[in-house]
Amino acid sequence: MVNWILGDKFDTVYPHQGSIKLLWETKWKFCATKSVYPFHDGSLEDFEPVFQKLIADGINNADTDAYTEAFLPTATALEEEASKALNNGNLERAADLYRRAAVILRISRFPYISPSTRPETSIKRAAFERQKQVYLKAASLWNPIITEEVIPHTHRAGRDGAEIPLYIRVPEEASATNRVPVVLLMTGLDGYRPDNSQRSHEIINRGWATVIVEIPGTADSPADPADPESPDRLWSSVLDYMERRPEFDMSHVAAWGLSAGGFYAIRASCTHRERLVGSVAHGPGSHFVFSPEWLARANDHEYPFELTSAMAEKYGYENEQEFVKNAQKKFSLVETGVLDQDNCRLLMLNGVDDGVVPIEDCMEPLKHGGPKECRFFKNRVHMGYPDSLPVAYKWLESVLSPNMKEVKN
Template sequence: MPDGTWVLGDLFTKDYGHARSIQKLWTQRWKFPCSKAVYPFHDGQFSDFEPIFDHLIKENINDPYTDEYTNAFLPTAEDLVEQAETLERDTPGKEKNRKEAIDLYLRANAVFRIARFPYIGTPLKEQVFERQKEVYAKGFRLWDVPIEEVIVPHTYAANGDGADIPLYIRKPPTSPQPQTNGHTNGYTKANPQTKKHPVILLITGLDGHRPDNTLRTTDHLTRNWATLICDIPGTTRDCPSNRRDPLAPDRLFTSILDYIAATPDLDERRVIAWGLSAGGYYAIRLAHTHRERLLGAVGHGAGTHHYIGAEWLRQVGKHEYPFGLERAYVAKYGYADFDELMERCQDEFSLVSGKGEGVPVVGHGMSSCRLLLVNGTLDGCMPIEDSALLADYGSVKEMRFLKGRAHMGYPEANGVVFPWMESVMRSVEE
């Protein structure tokens, strides 16, 4: 326990009650965000989900890892895909129908996402994730500014790493143009000599993966930024890193940053890593290990040390995460069971106290690039203490903690992150 108490206070031991009840999860936690099409229902539509959850509640299907849970979503998802394909096939070339097809593919993408929630830990969920990516690609090929999938050689693969790194990249359609009124309005001006795009390296989380970032990539386009999206070790088969090796991400990001440097229209001088939730750990690590190759990094809702300590792990299944994190963490880090995870994970992976050579980049006092830490003070997934303790080590950090907000600090968090990234991007040009 940090300094004798947790910022969560009594909430640290409170059981939120929804982890084993689909009825409570829907009515108490998910129905409202679903109605607003926000995480984890972004790209989605409420009318697609309500009948599915009515069915799950009626049939008392509470375990998300069962095929019963996953299968409940698939007819709706496939029906949306069929509608979109029909529009494309029967009325090609009509702008109205193109937009409707895009929307239908996005809605299907959201349904597939919740079907394979919270972790791709069963054969059926693996199949659903592959289908999600396939359908997402059908949709993004219709966009005005589509995503491209690139397969990058993992040049530095070692110790059981795979050979290839699948990435999504979305770039502005033309070379960035300066604002016509002579002001940047917070956005990045073009470099007329190089015509290269600044890059946001988006590092995904435990349940959010490459097809789950439509709005973020669009927000980056409005700022003339390219987005490169990668998955993190231990979550999907798309990340080639050895999940048991705490140094594997260093090799992964060296290969990715080399790809950026070798791509003519990407600006290797202006790269910001933005790590989301479990991805925040990797953004923070990257900010230290590759500080000379990054302009900045954002650890957003990040864990660094306490989140994988036994005291926190004993309680985390009671907190706000929809289905508990125990099974997902065991699989992500490659342990035999939850007891082994509690016993070993902090010693092996903590950025502060990890015992392996090169692991505790924070605890050893390494300097970092500019590093912003953002989270809600009442985060029950990644304790706010994991962000705050970075102030005790190394170079100066920048922090914004949203009082009374839960994991990730929404809804205010993006209003902190985007102005910060805009400022950091401008700093190269000034």
């Protein structure tokens, strides 16, 4: 039995569980007010009436069509207003409204999109398809813009798909004679390609490019979710493509894995250590997150909705019971020996009070393989926000642009 650092909170059922009213009033309204995860880019005025309707109608289950449908009229109204602004030549307002519509659609399709879903049969997948379209309308008005590239999965094997969709943002000054460092963003369980505006702004402001890729078992990822080695093939195909971009400085590429993507950032720091100058694992799992003991309580903690069922599907299991029973032996970076390899520079960040991923999963890797760096944040939950972001950027500056002047977040 693990003596969890989370302490008594490990056995606590957090009050918002099962109540959209408490979720909104005790957690999400504050996030929407501050425009922080998962409401980054969003506006409180857009969300307040939607959640009041959900509360009034007693809709507490995000897996239902009724939950998603409650958001769609607001998204439509924002899109229509954005189109009018665009037609009137007000590009800045159009971009702002499209961005807000995309965030409404993001929350409507929470908490998880499986690659196996189709818009004809899944309202959440349909909302995600709309989100991508609206988001790219906003991003096409930014400077520099975000573009979508669909590349061949040249290292595919087994049940991998044939193509990899990427979002790419490159500084205007980048060229074959002025190559720039690159951050490879590995997304999470509920945050996908159109959910990283703020990070891409910060990355661009530092003169770096960014390539955003979804992790196996989520959104549009072609990687076989049931194959523990499919992410290795995924990153090889992406990095091969990046090498063909003349404006990318491939001697200065860092990975940044977010939440569930942090697991892949740790793995890539070992499997692709020769191709990465560094890797940030932000809120990562590595071993204990797959343990039956942790998973028995994971649904009770800070994650807003059902967690283990989404994780089970994400890792290619047909049911939650099989996932809980077998996932640790199959996917743990300790059990599979991945962590016993050497690694590139690796920074692990998380909050000590994380109830989604145990802080022990940032400590266990320190016992294996090469030296690693870490920073933990007391009294902070999953990802260690907001304290962890400045640390991540400062560390990335040290590995990608060690001589640059300090950039404030």
